[in-house]
Amino acid sequence: MINPYGHDLDARARRLLRTLIAQYLVDGEPVGSRTLSRSSGLDVSPATIRNIMADLEDAGLVASPHTSAGRVPTPRGLRLFVDSLIELQPLPHEDMIRLQRELPPGPTTTRDLLGNVSTLLSAMTRFAGVVSVPGQADFPLRHIDFVALPDARVLVILVFTDNQVQNRIVQLAKPLASHELEQAANYLNSQFAGLRLDDIRAQLLVELRETGSELNRLLASSVELAAASFAPQAGGDDVLVSGQTNLMAYSELADVQRLRELFDAFQQKNELLQLMEVCARAPGVRLFIGEESGLSALDGCSVVTASYGAQGRVLGAVGVIGPTRMAYERVIPVVKATAGLLSDALNRAATTL
Numbered sequence: 001m002i003n004p005y006g007h008d009l010d011a012r013a014r015r016l017l018r019t020l021i022a023q024y025l026v027d028g029e030p031v032g033s034r035t036l037s038r039s040s041g042l043d044v045s046p047a048t049i050r051n052i053m054a055d056l057e058d059a060g061l062v063a064s065p066h067t068s069a070g071r072v073p074t075p076r077g078l079r080l081f082v083d084s085l086i087e088l089q090p091l092p093h094e095d096m097i098r099l100q101r102e103l104p105p106g107p108t109t110t111r112d113l114l115g116n117v118s119t120l121l122s123a124m125t126r127f128a129g130v131v132s133v134p135g136q137a138d139f140p141l142r143h144i145d146f147v148a149l150p151d152a153r154v155l156v157i158l159v160f161t162d163n164q165v166q167n168r169i170v171q172l173a174k175p176l177a178s179h180e181l182e183q184a185a186n187y188l189n190s191q192f193a194g195l196r197l198d199d200i201r202a203q204l205l206v207e208l209r210e211t212g213s214e215l216n217r218l219l220a221s222s223v224e225l226a227a228a229s230f231a232p233q234a235g236g237d238d239v240l241v242s243g244q245t246n247l248m249a250y251s252e253l254a255d256v257q258r259l260r261e262l263f264d265a266f267q268q269k270n271e272l273l274q275l276m277e278v279c280a281r282a283p284g285v286r287l288f289i290g291e292e293s294g295l296s297a298l299d300g301c302s303v304v305t306a307s308y309g310a311q312g313r314v315l316g317a318v319g320v321i322g323p324t325r326m327a328y329e330r331v332i333p334v335v336k337a338t339a340g341l342l343s344d345a346l347n348r349a350a351t352t353l
Contacts, residue, residue, distance in 0.1 A: 122243025
């Protein structure tokens with residue numbers, strides 16, 4: 001019996017499996033013994049090829065559709081192919097130039113940049129491009145400002161280092177004068193600019209507990225405002241999807257019910273976001289083939305992702321979703337290179353602020 005993970009495959013079996021999968025990825029049709037005999041370059045009889053194919057089928061690496069005498073790779077066979085039967089090459093120079101050219105060169109918000117990356121991945125691969133969007137708390141604060149509103153309310157304007165602006169309305173027990181709001185903003189900017197919200201909240205808590213702290217001395221009347229300005233807010237994380245309709249062009253995914261489930265997963269996003277969060281926690285490229293993703297809507301799909309980040313901090317993952325019959329040797333370098341260029345762009349933005 002051949003080991004299902006390929007450790008016991010001899011050279012002939014590996015070569016035939018590689019040839020079969022490469023042919024299947026090109027035309028999507030079952031591959032017969034005669035085609036393998038011509039394409040593999042092996043000097044073996046058709047009977048020997050049939051015997052090897054039978055062993056590969058017993059190992060769960062290939063399967064025979066009932067409508068054809070040929071064979072197609074199973075998800076397990078594709079996994080073996082990706083892990084050990086192909087040699088990944090760096091992204092071709094012209095593709096790298098295209099990625100560099102089409103990523104926004106100038107200042108932009110992180111969300112706009114990620115939306116551009118999602119669209120670019122879809123265009124480069126003709127699949128669905130997916131990018132997880134980090135919560136705003138993942139970015140340092142650049143500036144805070146306050147605007148007085150009627151009825152003891154204050155508009156809090158938080159500007160982050162990724163150029164994103166977040167507005168909050170804070171209801172106070174009593175109104176604050178304009179000079180008190182200015183004093184509060186000046187102090188908070190001087191003490192907390194460059195810190196992330198979690199770090200600001202922790203430092204605020206320490207200072208508020210110290211009765212003789214500078215915060216309590218200067219902001220005796222606006223401690224409530226300072227605490228409320230950086231209070232945690234629900235939500236924030238998201239996943240951007242582009243090019244979903246590309247998947248309708250692939251016969252493997254053309255079943256109406258399958259497409260409905262797939263598009264529902266794109267629209268609901270909850271499970272997809274959880275998958276992308278798992279991918280972000282792992283370094284390098286992650287690949288899920290078929291049911292490996294754990295999402296029933298993606299059983300007939302492959303997901304290729306890579307994590308991105310800035311200043312040594314992982315922020316999310318980028319990737320593509322397409323049929324299991326994809327050109328892995330091209331898609332994987334595209335995703336990997338895109339994640340690297342996105343990280344470079346975010347690092348450049350962080351160092352220029």
